[in-house]
Amino acid sequence: MSGPAWTVTPAERYELSAEHALAYVPPDGAFALYNDYAQRRSVLVPTPSPVRPEDVVATWRDQLVGPPPRRLAPQETVEGYGTFTFPYGPVSMGVPESGRFDVITYGERILELGPLGGYKSRHVLNALAGATIEDAALRIERLAGNVSASHVAAFLAAAESARGESVPRSELWVRALAQELQRVYNHVHVLARIAEAASQNVGSAQSHALAEEILRLQGRAFGHRWLFGALLPGGPARHLDPPDRKALDRELQRCAREFDALWELFLDSRTFIDRIQSTCPVDRASAVHWGGVGPTLRACGVRWDDRLRVPGPPYNDLFLALPEERDGDALARLLVRVQEVRASFLLIEQMLDRWPPGPGSPEPASSPVLPGRGLGRVEAPSGDLVYDVSVANGKLASVSARTPSQANWPLFALGMRNAVFTDFHFALESFGLLFAETDR
Amino acid sequence: MPSWIERSWTRGILTTRYPRTPASEAETPATARAPVPPQGAPIPPSAVASCPVEAISPRGVDQGRCIRCARCLTQGLRLDGAAESAVSARSELLLPAGGGTTRPTAPLASLGRSLHLFLVDVGSCNACNLEVVALANPFYDSQRLGLFFTNSPRHADVLLVVGVPTEPMVEPLRRAYEAMPGPKAVVAIGACPISGGAFRGNPGLRGSIDELLPVDVYVPGCPPTPIQILDAILRLRGAGRREG
Amino acid sequence: MDGWGVLLTLSVALFFGSAVVAAARPKLGYATSAVASALLLAASVEALVGGPIQGAAWSGPLGDPESLALNGLSAFFALAASLVWVATAVYSVTYDERRSPWLAVCFSLTLGAIALLVASSSLLLFLIGWETMTIASYGMILQATGRRGRVFSAAFVFLVFGEASTLFVILAVAGLRVGTGTFAEVPYVAAGGLSTLVFVAALLGFALKMGVAPFHMSEWLPIAHSSAPSNASAVLSSTLTLAGAYGLFRVLSLLGAPPLWWGAVTLGIGAVSVLLGALFAAVSEHTKGLPAYSTIENNGLILVALGIALLARAEGLETLYVFALFAAFFQALAHAVAKTALFLAAGWAEHATGTFDLTSIAGGVKDGDRGALLGTLSATLSLSAAPPLAGFVAEWMVLESLFQSYQFVPAWVQFLGLVAGAAVALGAGLIVIAMVKFLGFGLLWNPSAARPARRSRGLSVPIAAVGAVVLGLGVGAPWVLRFLAPAVSSFAGVPAIAPVGSLLSVPNGWSILSGSPFGILSPPMVPITIGIGACVAAGYYLLGRRPGPSVRRSPVWMAGSPPGRPGEVYTSFGYGTGLRLMMATILGTREIRSSAGAVSEAGLATPVPYSVDLEVLDVFKLFYDDLVRGGEAVAAALKGWVMTGHLGRYLAYILIVVLAVVIYVAAAT
Structure with a gap:
């Protein structure tokens, strides 16, 4: 096993997790400047303990550097007669991405599961130093294509904050619309993948078809099926005219009806529900401890969503019902996603209905944490996504990010303990984890 | 169970008639096409300067590098390239200045009718992966054309490569190619494997898939649409065998 | 006694002779055993083809005529045993590289004892062969490599089960002796209590030797736990249990219609x-x-x-x-x-x-x-x-x-x-x-x-x-x-006729019929059909002038990982684990984990290094373990007041026994 070992002691892990779950820690130790950090912390962790920034930062960085393959989650050595490591990946069709899973097992039962990343590190963020924001955004979109809107939105928010720029109000609405569309796509895609793993062939085909329809809508509305360039000034298609909005609204309402009908049928399939119920459970304490985010966290009964925690335009004007489940298993995560799809459809409907006429008044960006340095934070489909951008002389000085996949890998690995091989795909898909987000 | 049947019935047939009929408007968003140099005129220097990936030169537009950012649209180029843009030689990806097409007509008659596909991601952003996976969805239904995804390169005829080749993936990619039985073909999907795409020049990356494997078909785009990928795979079947 | 009879006698004698040879030259001893096995094989084939053969005959110690003979039943078992002995003995010449000749000696003795009991025409000779076999094979197990304590305990288990088996076999033979008045093979057809006693004793005694449930401890434990030599294991597992089956068949053939x-x-x-x-x-x-x-x-x-x-x-x-x-x-x-x-x-x-x-x-x-x-x-x-x-x-x-x-x-x-x-x-x-x-x-x-x-x-x-x-x-x-x-x-x-016949176009006698007829199977047609298919394929290949098969070897595909790294290979243990977990109730599967690192925080899944073992249990072993513990307790109790170690006491016991015998004899006459 190459790559750094997981060297944190339990107490330090606790701090690490608190940081991960509740706030982003800038890499140079300036975390205390994060404006409402303490407040956020108190939401989830009843008794805050002293934080040692060096440890937290050092450990956090350990995950992201080092030669590949490197561990994305803590994994222990196991001894015993007949135990062996079953290497799954880096090229496996069950997982459409390149990444490896070291399954320690004595056959059938998974004792430890260690996801290993680093196979597709493209060194995107490191290579951005010195680039213009516009050029950097093109790369950041292509960091993880299926969640491009969230990444670009977070990056632009951070860059604007660092430069103290204000943004036209309509621009924020476009970003939100793109993100919500992509959230619907990703959640439906997760549903399709889980159905595929459960051999629900009709359901899977119908879900894939719905996902394709969302992609086509994105392509028609923004000129690109994956929204590349859609949120940048001078993108391929400019923003939505009233007739376009009306057409989009009509199509989306049809998709929403399709989705509801589809989910009703899934609920009728007992075998499907049974298969994912109690698969890969994550309890609330572990989720908080290891810093889970997004649907993973909400499926454990923690109501945390950046769209409500960082209320800016347009979310502060819209109604958002935040779903919550308590069981923490694959079914709970899927239920959260399904409700979020509905919530997103509702959000989009509200947006298209109350679309701001013209560019609107410029919205000031959030204040920088340090001069020339800003944070951008959005709720990506899989959870809390944070960008930390430093700007010097109009060019980027450094960019780093904490992605939802990075936060959730340890929970996946923990949940898979004592599971059996066949649970693997249900579990993996239900977290919505991406190697592309951790290999950057 | 009856309800599923009823639902499938009411949904109707979604599947495209491609390749019997050309791709529809819904299947080809604006960025499915490459930017085309102006007819009968040199490429303006401002267009060359606007390109973030050096795809545009005075000689023409290199589709293999273009990531469809559309910045050159304001500089006199149009997103107007052919929807079916797969070629079998890297040099054919250049759209020369002054217009004209390089779309070759010679098919690659190397493989039979039914093909088994194996996907290797060597460092992609997932967009290309998901576009390839989308081939199996009801809209494209690759199985009607005899195209099947396999779980092992041992059963594969065609290696689909997506992503910019990273150093750690060089060996796994070679192993996958080595594990395939012959005759076999390699399809490079998207700007990343062809030229490095948006990440060309980053440390720890190989410049192009050409350095590693003999590529049979190049599919430009960022990402190419499922129809374009389908076109590329069907081209491996050779003349007269394109229809299912 | 014709020529075949001489051959039979010679082969049995040669087994015991090879034991003597083995004491000096182990490899020669194995070779001699192989020759003896071949002779026995020839004799048993003749006995099946040409009818029973009669070997040396002499008068037994208890007045019964004793002889070596092969009838149909014993010839079959002699055939099955000698067939594999030839191979095992030849194999042992290379396999046994020990300095000590004891393995070779015990090996030859075991073979001789089995040959003797199979060819014995009277039950007394059978018993002698039986006991010799048990003792000789005990000697083979003692030659196992490994920890001595483990070897001794395994060999002891074998001996205990073997002697228990002998005890029941003696009981069965005694029952037959009482019933028929002779050790010679005379059918005992009378139904009733004695017949039942003989059956139960024979079933128990021979089942113990065959190692079937619930006595299977006698089979796996000495072989697996003591890591007995492989040639010994082959004899123990293939032919010792075969001798058990033989005994059961032989006793049953003497009893009348079974209830x-x-x-x-x-x-x-x-x-x-x-x-x-x-x-x-x-x-x-x-x-x-x-x-x-x-x-x-x-x-x-x-x-x-x-x-x-x-x-x-x-x-x-x-x-x-x-x-x-x-x-x-x-x-x-x-x-x-x-x-x-x-x-x-x-x-x-x-x-x-x-x-x-x-x-x-x-x-x-x-x-x-x-x-x-x-x-x-x-x-x-x-x-x-x-x-x-x-x-x-x-x-x-x-x-x-x-x-x-x-x-x-x-x-x-x-x-x-x-x-x-x-x-x-x-x-x-x-x-x-x-x-x-x-x-x-x-x-x-x-x-x-x-x-x-x-x-x-x-x-x-x-x-x-x-x-x-x-x-x-x-x-x-x-x-x-x-x-x-x-x-x-x-x-x-x-007179039994082999259940063979014909169906469809398969030649007569090429098929096995069950019932009259119930099911049918033609084993020779399987390779013939496969052969025809292979010929068609080969002909197609040869006539079609196809390009020759190009063979290209590539490494095993392991999802892109380099194959064959140590510790990353699916194990035989892993292959069986599914069954261990599924059949946990019968196998008594339990997972034993011991944490090697710091204790985890309460309520939080924190990883620590640990070691894990998945164990299965033979529930019968638990039963026998309890039995042994009980026996030891009884023995300890007896030691206190019966076997005190005082000479005077033991003399008194002898005196009591002598007196009892005298009184019994006096009362009987």
Whole structure:
């Protein structure tokens, strides 16, 4: 096993997790400047303990550097007669991405599961130093294509904050619309993948078809099926005219009806529900401890969503019902996603209905944490996504990010303990984890 | 169970008639096409300067590098390239200045009718992966054309490569190619494997898939649409065998 | 005593002679044993083909005439045993590299004792052979390598079970002596209490030796726990248990018409053994423990067929009776041969890799001798009942007999046949897992390059030869059955005709018929059909002028990871774990974890290094362990007030016994 070992002691892990779950820690130790950090912390962790920034930062960085393959989650050595490591990946069709899973097992039962990343590190963020924001955004979109809107939105928010720029109000609405569309796509895609793993062939085909329809809508509305360039000034298609909005609204309402009908049928399939119920459970304490985010966290009964925690335009004007489940298993995560799809459809409907006429008044960006340095934070489909951008002389000085996949890998690995091989795909898909987000 | 049947019935047939009929408007968003140099005129220097990936030169537009950012649209180029843009030689990806097409007509008659596909991601952003996976969805239904995804390169005829080749993936990619039985073909999907795409020049990356494997078909785009990928795979079947 | 009689006498004598030779020159001793086995083989073939043969005769110590003879029944068992002894003895010449001659001596003695008991014409001689066999094989187990304490305890277990077996056998023989008034083989047809006593004692005594449930401890423990030498294990597992089967058949052939419950009990014991043996074989990790468990399964199959035969006889179903007997005999033959190959292969793998652990061998011999691998392949396929090998034909015949249990009149017997059939079928499925483990994960499969193995023709040729015999027995099953007819006739007491016939265009006598007819199978047609297909393919290839096959070797595909890194290979243990978890209630599976690192925080899943072991338990071992503990307690108690160690007390005991005898004799006369 190459790559750094997981060297944190339990107490330090606790701090690490608190940081991960509740706030982003800038890499140079300036975390205390994060404006409402303490407040956020108190939401989830009843008794805050002293934080040692060096440890937290050092450990956090350990995950992201080092030669590949490197561990994305803590994994222990196991001894015993007949135990062996079953290497799954880096090229496996069950997982459409390149990444490896070291399954320690004595056959059938998974004792430890260690996801290993680093196979597709493209060194995107490191290579951005010195680039213009516009050029950097093109790369950041292509960091993880299926969640491009969230990444670009977070990056632009951070860059604007660092430069103290204000943004036209309509621009924020476009970003939100793109993100919500992509959230619907990703959640439906997760549903399709889980159905595929459960051999629900009709359901899977119908879900894939719905996902394709969302992609086509994105392509028609923004000129690109994956929204590349859609949120940048001078993108391929400019923003939505009233007739376009009306057409989009009509199509989306049809998709929403399709989705509801589809989910009703899934609920009728007992075998499907049974298969994912109690698969890969994550309890609330572990989720908080290891810093889970997004649907993973909400499926454990923690109501945390950046769209409500960082209320800016347009979310502060819209109604958002935040779903919550308590069981923490694959079914709970899927239920959260399904409700979020509905919530997103509702959000989009509200947006298209109350679309701001013209560019609107410029919205000031959030204040920088340090001069020339800003944070951008959005709720990506899989959870809390944070960008930390430093700007010097109009060019980027450094960019780093904490992605939802990075936060959730340890929970996946923990949940898979004592599971059996066949649970693997249900579990993996239900977290919505991406190697592309951790290999950057 | 009856309800599923009823639902499938009411949904109707979604599947495209491609390749019997050309791709529809819904299947080809604006960025499915490459930017085309102006007819009968040199490429303006401002267009060359606007390109973030050096795809545009005075000689023409290199589709293999273009990531469809559309910045050159304001500089006199149009997103107007052919929807079916797969070629079998890297040099054919250049759209020369002054217009004209390089779309070759010679098919690659190397493989039979039914093909088994194996996907290797060597460092992609997932967009290309998901576009390839989308081939199996009801809209494209690759199985009607005899195209099947396999779980092992041992059963594969065609290696689909997506992503910019990273150093750690060089060996796994070679192993996958080595594990395939012959005759076999390699399809490079998207700007990343062809030229490095948006990440060309980053440390720890190989410049192009050409350095590693003999590529049979190049599919430009960022990402190419499922129809374009389908076109590329069907081209491996050779003349007269394109229809299912 | 004609020429064949001389040959028979000579071969038995030569076994004991080879024991003497072995004391001086072990390898020569093995060679002499091989010659003796060949002589016995020739004699037994003659006895089956040309009728019973009579060897040396003399007057016994108790006034009965004693002689060496082979009738149909004993000739069959002599044939099955001597067939595998030839291979085992030849194999031992290379295999046994010890300085001490004791293994060779005990080996020859065991063979001689079995030959003696099989060829004995009186039950007294049988008993002498029986006890010699037990003691000699105890001596073989003592030659095991490994921790002495473990070896001694395993050998002791073997001895205890062996002596318990002798005790019951003596009881059965005594019963017959009382009933018939002689040790000679006189049928005892009177029904009633004595007959039942003889049956129960014989069943217990011989079942103990056959190692069937619930006495299977006697089979796997000495072989697996003591890591007894492989040639010894082959003799113990293939022919010692065969001697048990022989004894049971012999005593039954002397008893009259069986009541229904004899068959039912035999069938029940057999079915349970099949299931347990297969299950434990599938989770065993020991190259010799696994075949030993498989022996339990196969002996169970013999008992199942015998049980059906006894039931059929009690019900007056003549056809089924004969067919089930043929099934039992063929099963005994098929098992003895295939199992020998397996043990020889285990010894060969140990010779090459130095271990008996399947997970450690992990393909370490796959580059070894091809002949040995093919022989092992044939034997494992036969034991997993793959057509057209001997084990397949035997298993088919046993299952066909079970299918016909619908003919029994009492509903409970029908039900028993149903349950036994289900158990046998399940066991047949489970044993496939065991054989895949043995051959696939143990000997053949490993994606990484095999370690360079020590090659030895002296080991691989016998294995290959036995493998070829397994194939021949299967393909030629209809003719083998005809050959076995005298044995069945001799046991049944009625002239038995081999259940062969014809159907469709298959030539007459090429097919096995069960019932009249119930099912039909033609083993020779399997290779013929495959051969025709191969010829068509070859012809197509040759005539079609296709380009020659281009062979390109590429490494194993392991999802893009480099293949064959140590510790990243699927193990034989892993292959069996599914069963360990599924059958946890029967296997008593439990996972033992011990944490090696810091204690985790309460309520939070925090990883710490740990070690894990998945254990399975033989519940019967627990029972016997309790029994031993109880026995020790009783002994300790007795020690206190009976065996005090005072000379005076012991003299007093002797005096009391003498007085008792005197009083008994006086009262009797």
